[in-house]
Amino acid sequence: MKLKVVKEKFEFLNPMKGMEKDTQIIEYRKDPLTGLTCIYNPATAEKVRIFFGSTDRKALKEFAEKTKESCFFCPEKLKTSAARFLEFENLKKGEAVLFPNLYAAFHDSAVIVLTKKHFLDLNEFTPEIFENGISLGLRYLRKRYEQKKIKYGVLGGNYLPPAGASIVHPHMHVLSSKIPFRVLKIMIKNSEKYYRKKGVNIVDDILKAKERYIGKFGSIEAYVPFAPLGNNEIDGVIRKHSILDLNKKEIKDISSLLAEVLKFYYNEGISSYNFMIYSGALNGKDTLYCGIKIISRQNFKQFYTNDVWYLLKILQESLIFESPEKTAEKFRGVIKRKR
Numbered sequence: 001m002k003l004k005v006v007k008e009k010f011e012f013l014n015p016m017k018g019m020e021k022d023t024q025i026i027e028y029r030k031d032p033l034t035g036l037t038c039i040y041n042p043a044t045a046e047k048v049r050i051f052f053g054s055t056d057r058k059a060l061k062e063f064a065e066k067t068k069e070s071c072f073f074c075p076e077k078l079k080t081s082a083a084r085f086l087e088f089e090n091l092k093k094g095e096a097v098l099f100p101n102l103y104a105a106f107h108d109s110a111v112i113v114l115t116k117k118h119f120l121d122l123n124e125f126t127p128e129i130f131e132n133g134i135s136l137g138l139r140y141l142r143k144r145y146e147q148k149k150i151k152y153g154v155l156g157g158n159y160l161p162p163a164g165a166s167i168v169h170p171h172m173h174v175l176s177s178k179i180p181f182r183v184l185k186i187m188i189k190n191s192e193k194y195y196r197k198k199g200v201n202i203v204d205d206i207l208k209a210k211e212r213y214i215g216k217f218g219s220i221e222a223y224v225p226f227a228p229l230g231n232n233e234i235d236g237v238i239r240k241h242s243i244l245d246l247n248k249k250e251i252k253d254i255s256s257l258l259a260e261v262l263k264f265y266y267n268e269g270i271s272s273y274n275f276m277i278y279s280g281a282l283n284g285k286d287t288l289y290c291g292i293k294i295i296s297r298q299n300f301k302q303f304y305t306n307d308v309w310y311l312l313k314i315l316q317e318s319l320i321f322e323s324p325e326k327t328a329e330k331f332r333g334v335i336k337r338k339r
Contacts, residue, residue, distance in 0.1 A: 001205040003226050005029055031227035032194070033202055035186045038227040038318040039311075048321045052307075055271040055299040063300070064119035064168050073113045073169035087147070091140060096132035098140055101173065108144050110174040112136055118169050122159075122266035122273070129170070130255035134277065137174045138251070142244050145282045150176040152184065153243065155277040162298035162307070163272035180281075183229075188280050191288040203237050203289050212328045215335060217260070218253035220292075224328040229318050230295030232270070232327055234261050237291045242284035243277060254292055261294050264334050272297040
């Protein structure tokens, strides 16, 4: 697989260097799976310290405590505040509870409250927490697939306001539709195209890039994509074609990877994240493998700057502050020390 990096040079007089001439090299990368491009400038490592800063742990704890009283995801209120399905009872597993989303984004939307605890630091998320939530999400998707002939479905999550969460309490989402989601549609198309041309699955070739390969977590293989959708992105893949076919062991492996990545983020000073678990069509007929994408978001502070600006929102480019190869190297090192 040939992956191309286009480099451009930008020169200017830098006031932070006494108005001396400064030269920066900007990289443009296009991802073979998502088909989307990302921009990387090594000089922005300095900007990260200014733009992202450090998580204000004190302010975060105060915010979590302040929102606890009015939280309708907490167990004492959830019993009466959660919406209910017309056809069946809300689903439960361990502390996780799944119920309809009050404001559906797609044909069918559900919310999963993951734990009774109102707030968790990223290093406090356990594999069991995600295992319960993911299991419920897949059980729900199967119901909708069989009852409503839903064709596509994903599980995903936002944690804390900087990542788009309107509620602090740890939760995740299930989205399903009869039409593919935008990025998923591109991934399915690129996977099919590559298979017709090369006769192999596109992800099998992506995993051959040792500089971005992380390793195996049981049945899942982890890596950093060539052109990430977000900062510190870590992906995982399981060689099945529908998330409805994932077994208990595979769900456990996905959950373990997700919890491990969040611990890595916490140690990097990160406080918020997004993730998505996906596959091709739920009938398993697409060549796209099942996978998970995890990205970090802006750190929590009393007055934080949104990390989505017109470059990302309108021009649909992603901007990363660390090379994918460096992210993979750091996470590999963490995993190696633990093993």
